Amino acid sequence: MKIYNTLTGRKEELVPLREGRISMYACGITVSGDAHIGHAYQALIYDIIRKYLEKCGYDVTYARNYTDVDDKIIARSHETGIPALEYAQKMIERIDGLMRRFDVDDPDIWLKASENIENIIDFVQKLIDGGHAYATERGDVYFAVESFGGYGKLSGRRLEDAYESVRIENEENKRNPLDFALWKSAKEGEIYWESPWGKGRPGWHIECSAMNRAAFGDRIDIHGGGRDLIFPHHENEIAQSEALTKKQFAKYWIHNGLIKVNGQKMSKSLGNSLLLADLLDEYCAETIKYALLQTNYRGDINVTESLFADAEKHMYGFYKTLDEADNSGFACDGGNAEIDASFNKAMDDDFNTAKALAEMFGIFKSIKAKLKAVDKTAVCDARQVRETYGLLGLFKMKPSEFIAAYEKKNNGDIPREVMELVEKRTLAKQNKDWAQADGLRAKIAEMGYSVKDTKDGAIVEKIQK
Numbered sequence: 001m002k003i004y005n006t007l008t009g010r011k012e013e014l015v016p017l018r019e020g021r022i023s024m025y026a027c028g029i030t031v032s033g034d035a036h037i038g039h040a041y042q043a044l045i046y047d048i049i050r051k052y053l054e055k056c057g058y059d060v061t062y063a064r065n066y067t068d069v070d071d072k073i074i075a076r077s078h079e080t081g082i083p084a085l086e087y088a089q090k091m092i093e094r095i096d097g098l099m100r101r102f103d104v105d106d107p108d109i110w111l112k113a114s115e116n117i118e119n120i121i122d123f124v125q126k127l128i129d130g131g132h133a134y135a136t137e138r139g140d141v142y143f144a145v146e147s148f149g150g151y152g153k154l155s156g157r158r159l160e161d162a163y164e165s166v167r168i169e170n171e172e173n174k175r176n177p178l179d180f181a182l183w184k185s186a187k188e189g190e191i192y193w194e195s196p197w198g199k200g201r202p203g204w205h206i207e208c209s210a211m212n213r214a215a216f217g218d219r220i221d222i223h224g225g226g227r228d229l230i231f232p233h234h235e236n237e238i239a240q241s242e243a244l245t246k247k248q249f250a251k252y253w254i255h256n257g258l259i260k261v262n263g264q265k266m267s268k269s270l271g272n273s274l275l276l277a278d279l280l281d282e283y284c285a286e287t288i289k290y291a292l293l294q295t296n297y298r299g300d301i302n303v304t305e306s307l308f309a310d311a312e313k314h315m316y317g318f319y320k321t322l323d324e325a326d327n328s329g330f331a332c333d334g335g336n337a338e339i340d341a342s343f344n345k346a347m348d349d350d351f352n353t354a355k356a357l358a359e360m361f362g363i364f365k366s367i368k369a370k371l372k373a374v375d376k377t378a379v380c381d382a383r384q385v386r387e388t389y390g391l392l393g394l395f396k397m398k399p400s401e402f403i404a405a406y407e408k409k410n411n412g413d414i415p416r417e418v419m420e421l422v423e424k425r426t427l428a429k430q431n432k433d434w435a436q437a438d439g440l441r442a443k444i445a446e447m448g449y450s451v452k453d454t455k456d457g458a459i460v461e462k463i464q465k
Contacts, residue, residue: 001056001348003222004298006230006253007154011350016221017251021059023216024050025250026107027208027225027233028065031091032072035098037274037288037303038226038259038266043104044289044393045256045297045351046224050107051391052347063109063215065208066092069201074190084191085114098276103285103393109215113207116214117193120202123210123244124182124195132243136173139185139198143205145178148239154253155231180236182206205236209249213241223250227257227298257300266303274303284405287312289393293353313457315394316406321364323399324371325382332376335384339363343388353392360389414460418449422458425451 002011016022026046029039043064050062067073068088077084092112113120124141127133132147145151145159152158159178181203186192192199202210212220218241225234234253241249258265261272279288291311295301346356363385370378386395411419425440444451445463452459 002350003252003254004350006255007250009156012252014252016058017219020057021061022053022222023061023063023220024053024222024224025063025065025208025212025216025220026223027229028067029095030067030070030072031088031095032070032076033091035095035276036259036266037276037279037292039095040099040102040104040276040279040288041259041292041301042226042256043099044102044292047104048293048353048392049222049224049254049351051105052351055344055391061109061216062107063111063212064107065111065113065211066095067113067204067207068092069113069191069207070204077191078189088114098280101280101285102276102288103396111211111215113202113211116207116211117202119214120206120210121183121193121195123213123240124206126244127182127240130244132240133182134175135183135197138173139183139195139200140173140181141183141197142174142179143182143236143240143243144175145180145239146176148243150242151239152235154235154238157231157235180205180232182240205233206240208233209237209241209244212237212249213245218245218247218249220250222252222254224254224256227255230255256297257295260300260302262304263302279308283308283312284397284402286394286397286402287315290315290357293392294357296350296352296354298350299354312406316403318360318364318395319397319399319402319406321367321371322382322386322395323403325367325379326399328371328379330376330379332380332383334380335387336377336381339381339384340388356389356392360385411460414449414462415447418444418447418460421447422451422460426458429453 001014003014004010005012024046026042028043029035046062046064050060053060066088068085073088074084077087080087082090124133127143128135128141131144133141133143135141183195183197183200183206184203185197186199186201190201192201212223223234223237230253238249259274260266261274264272266272266274287308288311291308292301294311342359343356346352346359349355363381367378367381367385369375370381389395407414407416407419421440421444425437425444428434428436428440441451444460448463450461450463452461
């Protein structure tokens with residue numbers, strides 16, 4: 001199995017730190033607002049990676065965090081009048097509920113900044129003792145970037161280049177503009193904890209390093225997150241962790257691509273954020289997953305107006321084939337090892353879901369041909385598709401349920417009997433049986449409906465009298 005390692009800039013053979021066991025950490029959500037499609041996508045990707053590694057026989061321990069102490073959370077606390085930790089907990093419960101609807105499993109270990117304050121303070125103090133951090137008179141603590149010689153090795157930035165892009169905070173208190181906050185002194189009315197440097201709270205970067213160390217020790221196999229976290233967040237994690245332990249922090253760094261909407265980066269400022277709750281009200285979880293997983297995880301996904309609607313059409317077609325297999329009357333005693341092996345080959349190449357899904361079209365085409373030829377192995381193939389692609393969160397529904405929901409949503413009150421005639425007419429046209437197609441059109445008209453052919457398929461409308 002090969003995975004792309006951001007640290008080295010190439011695909012590498014996966015060789016765990018401990019044979020047969022893998023520790024994996026992924027940066028989670030800062031719970032200052034509702035979960036959007038980017039949050040859902042990232043959670044989905046690392047859930048799939050965990051499950052595939054388990055399928056390959058590894059004993060995986062997967063940890064994920066919620067950032068529940070943050071400037072934005074404090075701002076929302078002031079706006080709502082709800083104490084910061086109470087507000088954060090409410091958002092965590094809401095987001096957890098959405099992830100259940102999205103059918104993404106929990107990690108093995110949930111971590112929260114607010115529950116690791118002692119670990120964080122201990123970590124910061126050790127960095128100060130080692131000469132890698134310093135406290136100011138005001139009670140802020142900063143990491144001294146120039147004390148760590150490997151700074152920039154993840155992002156490929158030289159120190160002089162980093163000066164131009166780093167966010168400058170409290171510059172008057174820093175020895176160097178690149179130094180970043182490990183501990184922030186509390187302002188009036190803010191949440192705080194007591195520390196050797198006064199009342200304050202953790203900086204953003206330190207929480208992941210401290211929680212990783214508490215959960216896994218000095219080293220982990222895989223650290224993941226969105227590509228937007230490479231700099232400065234993950235670069236800073238490496239600096240503070242390796243400055244403390246003098247060991248390589250994570251062996252493999254994995255980063256998923258970002259979500260764009262009509263070619264633009266998704267952001268609150270542009271008003272184009274796609275909230276997960278809204279998408280789940282419009283589409284089922286499987287449709288959303290299928291749409292997202294058609295792009296390999298390292299690539300950006302461009303959400304256009306038709307992305308999810310097109311995915312829904314494809315899923316409808318797949319489920320129609322599975323329904324036909326279920327009702328064929330054929331029996332099956334096994335699966336199709338070739339289908340599973342092909343899927344594994346795609347996933348072994350840096351978890352390439354895009355390739356696996358592309359191959360799925362051919363599999364369904366084969367199943368349809370076998371059903372037409374009264375080949376009983378079609379049922380075995382259908383069973384294998386469910387089992388294999390279930391790892392991606394697909395084909396878990398009863399075909400009849402997906403089909404009924406799709407037809408109700410897209411065909412309104414058009415009777416099932418009419419839609420069955422429409423499907424038979426479409427098949428007749430594909431077989432160039434024009435006489436049968438015309439006869440079926442007439443039957444549909446007798447039932448009070450018209451059929452209009454478009455490049456996207458047949459449109460059925462009730463005939464107005």
